[in-house]
Amino acid sequence: xxxxxxxxxxxxxxxxxxxxxxxxxxxxxxxxxxxxxxxxxxxxxxxxxxxxxxxxxxxxxxxxxxxxxxxxxxxxxxxxxxxxxxxxxxxxxxxxxxxxxxxxxxxxxxxxxx
Amino acid sequence: xxxxxxxxxxxxxxxxxxxxxxxxxxxxxxxxxxxxxxxxxxxxxxxxxxxxxxxxxxxxxxxxxxxxxxxxxxxxxxxxxxxxxxxxxxxxxxxxxxxxxxxxxxxxxxx
Numbered sequence: 001x002x003x004x005x006x007x008x009x010x011x012x013x014x015x016x017x018x019x020x021x022x023x024x025x026x027x028x029x030x031x032x033x034x035x036x037x038x039x040x041x042x043x044x045x046x047x048x049x050x051x052x053x054x055x056x057x058x059x060x061x062x063x064x065x066x067x068x069x070x071x072x073x074x075x076x077x078x079x080x081x082x083x084x085x086x087x088x089x090x091x092x093x094x095x096x097x098x099x100x101x102x103x104x105x106x107x108x109x110x111x112x113x114x
Numbered sequence: 115x116x117x118x119x120x121x122x123x124x125x126x127x128x129x130x131x132x133x134x135x136x137x138x139x140x141x142x143x144x145x146x147x148x149x150x151x152x153x154x155x156x157x158x159x160x161x162x163x164x165x166x167x168x169x170x171x172x173x174x175x176x177x178x179x180x181x182x183x184x185x186x187x188x189x190x191x192x193x194x195x196x197x198x199x200x201x202x203x204x205x206x207x208x209x210x211x212x213x214x215x216x217x218x219x220x221x222x223x224x225x
Contacts, residue, residue, distance in 0.1 A: 033212070056211070103150075105150075105159065107155075107157045108157050
């Protein structure tokens with residue numbers, strides 16, 4: 001079956017523009033995570049969705065960042081008024097139910113803010 | 115809170131050398147432990163996992179044993195190949211639904 005997919009694979013934008021990043025998780029996975037990976041750094045947790053529950057937004061770095069998950073499947077991460085420090089690889093992962101389960105990662109979206 | 119500490123890289127080895135990447139953790143309860151690998155330009159993928167004390171995870175010649183007494187999950191391989199060059203992440207998943215990842219260790223294997 002298909003793995004986790006993300007689009008676009010690369011995005012170049014100008015400072016101040018808004019961007020939307022998309023994640024298609026593995027079908028049937030109820031848990032979905034967004035992470036940010038800056039050059040040479042580890043993974044920074046951003047947000048976690050579990051089924052129809054309210055998302056855990058505790059990792060979002062500012063109110064310019066938001067995410068939604070429609071129908072318990074596809075998720076969109078939106079960054080408003082992008083800044084140069086937002087440049088990073090944004091990774092999406094899904095797991096069957098989130099509790100001590102293996103995470104399956106997408107290939108990431110490489111965002112460059114000029 | 116939970117934390118994972120892994121050795122800083124890069125680790126540079128010659129082909130067929132023995133590999134150890136150290137990982138220690140702090141967690142409440144009984145977490146599951148993971149090693150993920152990230153090849154250049156790709157997302158992370160599971161390398162191996164262990165769900166309880168004394169379990170040994172293994173895959174592709176890599177091994178790691180869940181040591182509760184030393185809170186460690188060190189990654190080992192007896193003979194590395196150039197194709198093993200990647201970044202390796204140690205992670206745990208415990209009572210929180212949000213996993214904790216180490217900072218990653220870059221491995222470079224020379225022919």
